[in-house]
Amino acid sequence: MMYTTQTFKEAYKTKNTIDFSKTQTVMQIIQTVQEKGDQALFDYAKQFDGADITELEIPQSVIKEAYDTLDADLRAALEESRDNITVYQESIKWQQSPAGELYQKIHPLNKVGIYVPGGKASYPSTVLMTAVLANVAGVKETIVVTPPQKTAINQATLAACYICGVTHVYQVGGAQAVAALTYGTETIPRVDKIVGPGNQYVALAKKLVYGDVGIDSIAGPSEIVVVVDETANNEWVAIDLLAQAEHDELARTFLVCDNEEKLAAIEAELLVQKAKQSRITVIEESLKNNHFPILTNGKEENIEVVNLIAGEHVSIQTKDAEDYVDAIQTAGAIFIGEYSPEAIGDYVAGPSHVLPTGGNARFANGLSVNDFLRPNSVLNLKKETFQKMAPAGMLIATEESLQAHHDSLAVRMGDGQ
Numbered sequence: 001m002m003y004t005t006q007t008f009k010e011a012y013k014t015k016n017t018i019d020f021s022k023t024q025t026v027m028q029i030i031q032t033v034q035e036k037g038d039q040a041l042f043d044y045a046k047q048f049d050g051a052d053i054t055e056l057e058i059p060q061s062v063i064k065e066a067y068d069t070l071d072a073d074l075r076a077a078l079e080e081s082r083d084n085i086t087v088y089q090e091s092i093k094w095q096q097s098p099a100g101e102l103y104q105k106i107h108p109l110n111k112v113g114i115y116v117p118g119g120k121a122s123y124p125s126t127v128l129m130t131a132v133l134a135n136v137a138g139v140k141e142t143i144v145v146t147p148p149q150k151t152a153i154n155q156a157t158l159a160a161c162y163i164c165g166v167t168h169v170y171q172v173g174g175a176q177a178v179a180a181l182t183y184g185t186e187t188i189p190r191v192d193k194i195v196g197p198g199n200q201y202v203a204l205a206k207k208l209v210y211g212d213v214g215i216d217s218i219a220g221p222s223e224i225v226v227v228v229d230e231t232a233n234n235e236w237v238a239i240d241l242l243a244q245a246e247h248d249e250l251a252r253t254f255l256v257c258d259n260e261e262k263l264a265a266i267e268a269e270l271l272v273q274k275a276k277q278s279r280i281t282v283i284e285e286s287l288k289n290n291h292f293p294i295l296t297n298g299k300e301e302n303i304e305v306v307n308l309i310a311g312e313h314v315s316i317q318t319k320d321a322e323d324y325v326d327a328i329q330t331a332g333a334i335f336i337g338e339y340s341p342e343a344i345g346d347y348v349a350g351p352s353h354v355l356p357t358g359g360n361a362r363f364a365n366g367l368s369v370n371d372f373l374r375p376n377s378v379l380n381l382k383k384e385t386f387q388k389m390a391p392a393g394m395l396i397a398t399e400e401s402l403q404a405h406h407d408s409l410a411v412r413m414g415d416g417q
């Protein structure tokens with residue numbers, strides 16, 4: 001099915017990426033973890049992951065062995081990615097403002113929980129795209145949780161934890177992992193903030209516990225919006241769409257173009273390329289329910305549609321790709337031109353691949369080093385500055401009928417007014 005801008009806008013109004021019918025289930029899981037602690041985590045490991053585990057923590061010796069025995073090229077690739085992430089995150093880290101009468105002091109968070117997904121795929125790259133940021137910020141303790149497996153946890157995921165100097169790794173996934181990090185159990189410590197992507201259960205749990213713990217954003221099922229014109233390479237664009245569809249049946253792909261023939265050609269190519277993919281079952285389900293080819297009326301409408309979707313990734317593969325950068329105000333990350341495919345950002349470029357989904361890019365940002373910092377303002381006024389400001393404060397206090405507020409300022413003016 002092909003949409004026009006108008007029919008897409010209508011259809012999109014009712015598209016909700018979080019299935020609220022699962023809220024009761026997730027609330028129940030959170031409560032059970034609060035009540036039963038570790039035992040609940042063992043029970044859920046069996047129920048949801050089919051894993052019969054006897055320990056929650058992965059010993060440091062096992063993590064080191066995973067690193068030592070990892071294929072040397074893969075280890076080098078992970079370390080190259082770590083280095084690129086470090087350089088980029090250092091370049092955008094908030095700088096401490098100079099001390100004065102009014103300024104901001106920046107502190108790294110103490111203890112951070114990192115959710116590394118592990119249901120339908122393994123994500124060593126997600127360890128790098130989160131833990132390296134925490135390291136650059138100076139976080140003292142990083143705690144990784146990832147779903148238990150029927151056999152062993154993915155070795156590259158553990159090796160990535162070693163590379164990043166993660167403090168503890170626990171095999172627990174889903175909503176129960178989020179609950180454990182929020183409230184603590186006998187084994188798992190309570191953290192200050194939870195970051196990282198995950199499926200619907202993880203996303204819903206993060207929404208529910210927010211306030212008892214900090215959360216980064218809702219980074220749920222993956223999304224990509226690709227804008228093309230007649231110059232785009234059909235095969236490359238088709239594979240870029242499949243690269244997101246293969247994450248999850250709920251992953252969403254949008255193809256935006258003002259040329260009907262071109263749009264149809266890429267849609268046809270999608271079928272050709274799909275047939276070559278190993279994760280075809282997930283892809284087919286994703287394309288069936290969550291793929292949107294949109295025929296627009298030109299560049300202005302392209303931009304309108306992109307801003308409306310506020311997608312996790314926006315890839316512009318047109319001859320005038322750079323023109324779009326300023327006009328796109330709502331996107332998790334923007335990939336300009338055919339040599340900035342989304343997959344390069346997933347693995348090595350430097351910005352984190354943990355990005356807001358489900359339209360959250362209207363107000364949320366991709367994960368960065370600054371999510372691991374907490375600024376607080378400092379007021380250190382001189383007498384003259386105080387005396388200049390206080391009369392306005394006293395007037396506002398009187399308007400609010402808060403006499404002690406007024407008096408707190410007035411006594412320092414020395415004239416009791």
Ligand SMILES: NC(=O)c1ccc[n+]([C@@H]2O[C@H](COP(=O)([O-])OP(=O)(O)OC[C@H]3O[C@@H](n4cnc5c(N)ncnc54)[C@H](O)[C@@H]3O)[C@@H](O)[C@H]2O)c1
Nearest residue numbers: 117118119120147173174197198199219221222247354355
């Ligand atoms: N936005 C981003 O930055 C980003 C980055 C990487 C991955 N992702 C997304 O993360 C998601 C990863 O999902 P995943 O499923 O592979 O792994 P996951 O680790 O997020 O979820 C697996 C867990 O879900 C829980 N679960 C599964 N079925 C359940 C049920 N019926 N009831 C209760 N709990 C249940 C289990 O506890 C299981 O351990 C994908 O949607 C992927 O697209 C997003």
Ligand SMILES: N[C@H](CO)Cc1c[nH]c[nH+]1
Nearest residue numbers: 123125126222223346353
């Ligand atoms: N595209 C995902 C975010 O939506 C991140 C990822 C990890 N590995 C591969 N891709």
Ligand SMILES: [Zn+2]
Nearest residue numbers: 222243244346
């Ligand atoms: Zn990806």
